[in-house]
Amino acid sequence: MESYIVFGLVLLVIVIGATLALIAPRYRKRPPLPPTPPSVTKEAEKPQPPTVVTEAPASVVEAPPKPVEAPAPAPAPVVEAPPQLETPEPTQNRLTRLRARLSRSQNVLGKGLLALLSRDKLDDDTWDEVEETLIGADVGVQATTEIVAKLRERARIHGTATAAELRGMLAAELVAALQPDLDRSLAATPRDGRPAVLLVVGVNGAGKTTTCGKIARVLVADGHTVVMGAADTFRAAAAEQLATWGGRVGAEVVRGPEGADPASVAFDAVKRGIDAGVDTVLIDTAGRLQNKVGLMDELGKVKRVVEKHGPVDETLLILDATTGQNGLEQARVFTEVVDVTGVVLTKLDGTAKGGIVIAVQRKLGIPVKLVGLGEGPDDLAPFDARQFVDALVGADA
Numbered sequence: 001m002e003s004y005i006v007f008g009l010v011l012l013v014i015v016i017g018a019t020l021a022l023i024a025p026r027y028r029k030r031p032p033l034p035p036t037p038p039s040v041t042k043e044a045e046k047p048q049p050p051t052v053v054t055e056a057p058a059s060v061v062e063a064p065p066k067p068v069e070a071p072a073p074a075p076a077p078v079v080e081a082p083p084q085l086e087t088p089e090p091t092q093n094r095l096t097r098l099r100a101r102l103s104r105s106q107n108v109l110g111k112g113l114l115a116l117l118s119r120d121k122l123d124d125d126t127w128d129e130v131e132e133t134l135i136g137a138d139v140g141v142q143a144t145t146e147i148v149a150k151l152r153e154r155a156r157i158h159g160t161a162t163a164a165e166l167r168g169m170l171a172a173e174l175v176a177a178l179q180p181d182l183d184r185s186l187a188a189t190p191r192d193g194r195p196a197v198l199l200v201v202g203v204n205g206a207g208k209t210t211t212c213g214k215i216a217r218v219l220v221a222d223g224h225t226v227v228m229g230a231a232d233t234f235r236a237a238a239a240e241q242l243a244t245w246g247g248r249v250g251a252e253v254v255r256g257p258e259g260a261d262p263a264s265v266a267f268d269a270v271k272r273g274i275d276a277g278v279d280t281v282l283i284d285t286a287g288r289l290q291n292k293v294g295l296m297d298e299l300g301k302v303k304r305v306v307e308k309h310g311p312v313d314e315t316l317l318i319l320d321a322t323t324g325q326n327g328l329e330q331a332r333v334f335t336e337v338v339d340v341t342g343v344v345l346t347k348l349d350g351t352a353k354g355g356i357v358i359a360v361q362r363k364l365g366i367p368v369k370l371v372g373l374g375e376g377p378d379d380l381a382p383f384d385a386r387q388f389v390d391a392l393v394g395a396d397a
């Protein structure tokens with residue numbers, strides 16, 4: 001009996017063992033998975049843009065084909081019309097046209113003097129008043145004394161004179177004081193196959209750059225071809241201003257960078273003038289130098305350098321007529337520095353002191369060649385003593 005129990009237990013153990021052997025592998029622990037490569041993990045952690053999450057990867061997402069656009073029409077080529085060149089007014093009758101611009105001086109020198117001379121009695125007091133009027137009009141003391149002495153003498157010899165006769169006498173004395181026979185032509189004609197060279201000097205504010213532009217127009221009106229040199233290199237606007245003036249009448253302007261050596265710009269301008277075969281080279285210089293030494297150095301250098309091409313034919317001094325006696329002092333400084341051959345008096349329309357023309361010529365011994373009578377491009381007239389006096393004391397003055 002006992003052997004049956006042992007046999008039964010052994011059999012039970014065998015059955016249980018076999019059963020366990022069959023089912024145990026199913027519950028055996030799985031080996032751990034190899035770690036996921038970090039990059040993959042990070043990529044997975046990144047918040048994905050919605051399109052990537054819901055759609056295929058961005059790289060393969062194709063944008064819906066754009067509608068084929070018609071090519072934009074090419075911009076119409078900008079055809080620049082050649083600059084419309086102006087024809088400057090002929091110079092001959094400009095002073096006559098501009099005579100009304102002398103109205104301030106006409107009131108003093110013309111109407112004022114004529115009223116005095118029309119008095120019944122020309123006594124000493126009247127002559128004193130005539131003197132004061134002339135001095136007040138900037139004629140200058142010495143010239144005034146001479147003019148009045150001669151006028152008194154004429155009146156004395158003539159005896160009683162009508163107002164018209166006295167007007168004639170006054171006009172004759174003023175013309176004589178203006179030395180009508182001085183050569184006032186501009187030396188602007190080529191010599192020895194090279195252009196005439198004109199230097200334009202003067203303090204800034206006198207109207208130098210503007211007048212340079214106006215002189216170019218005078219020269220063009222008289223049939224010259226012109227190159228201008230913007231040797232006032234202190235102020236960029238001066239070169240710009242000159243370029244505008246030149247462009248209007250077809251005069252080329254040579255300019256350097258702001259602050260360039262004025263002498264080198266002047267040299268280049270003359271060279272350009274020679275190469276281009278023009279009649280005249282007009283050079284605008286700087287005038288804002290505070291002391292005489294600086295002025296001497298710079299103007300002297302400009303002249304020396306320009307003269308490597310040949311002599312300067314004309315040096316024009318620009319003077320503001322409204323500065324009166326101060327202008328005369330400036331003028332004296334310039335004449336010590338450069339050989340001034342002609343004066344341009346600007347802004348005569350803005351002063352009652354037209355007598356400055358007489359004073360300038362007497363003091364400097366240099367002819368006034370042109371006068372500025374306004375801001376218009378052709379408001380610069382060749383000076384003529386008789387026309388000028390006629391404008392001041394003429395019949396309709």
Ligand SMILES: Nc1nc2c(ncn2[C@@H]2O[C@H](COP(=O)(O)OP(=O)(O)OP(=O)(O)O)[C@@H](O)[C@H]2O)c(=O)[nH]1
Pocket residue numbers: 203204205206207208209210211232235238287346347348349350371372373374375379
């Ligand atoms: N009424 C009047 N104004 C003038 C005349 N000439 C020049 N001007 C004016 O004077 C002002 C000064 O002229 P600019 O040519 O700029 O003077 P500038 O001497 O060249 O001065 P910078 O270039 O600074 O050296 C301008 O407004 C001109 O229009 C003139 O005859 N009559």
